[in-house]
Amino acid sequence: MASEFEKMLVRNMDQSELLQTIAERIDLVDIVEKFRYSEDYAPCEYLTIEQLQEYLHCGRNYALQVARYGLSTGEYTVNHMGRKYLVDRISYDKYVKRKLGKSLKEVL
Numbered sequence: 001m002a003s004e005f006e007k008m009l010v011r012n013m014d015q016s017e018l019l020q021t022i023a024e025r026i027d028l029v030d031i032v033e034k035f036r037y038s039e040d041y042a043p044c045e046y047l048t049i050e051q052l053q054e055y056l057h058c059g060r061n062y063a064l065q066v067a068r069y070g071l072s073t074g075e076y077t078v079n080h081m082g083r084k085y086l087v088d089r090i091s092y093d094k095y096v097k098r099k100l101g102k103s104l105k106e107v108l
Contacts, residue, residue, distance in 0.1 A: 044077065046086040055089065066092075 022028060047055060052063040067085035070078035076095040077088035 043090060045089045046079070047089050049085055049087075052087050070095075 049060065049063045049067060052066065053060060056063060056066070064085070067078050067080075067087050070076045070087060070092065071080055071085070076091040079086040
């Protein structure tokens with residue numbers, strides 16, 4: 001597991017500088033293994049409410065309910081800024097697969 005200091009370094013470094021620093025390391029395999037399975041560095045693909053509506057083929061109210069549910073339960077990643085919600089599509093898909101036993105594309 002990565003330490004808080006290591007997480008801060010990765011978050012605050014631009015990508016080219018990060019890649020250059022990693023390439024210079026001798027323990028490259030250890031570094032890759034450390035970050036490979038960490039949820040802190042999982043890829044995200046954020047959707048606005050309008051994009052979530054299109055993705056789920058649903059109305060605005062249902063998309064808002066999905067966002068609020070994720071925010072209140074923490075089952076999947078949702079960021080709330082002012083009046084805007086951003087739902088992480090990847091973590092939402094994992095949540096649906098966990099609950100239904102199949103992917104969202106198979107359901108829709």
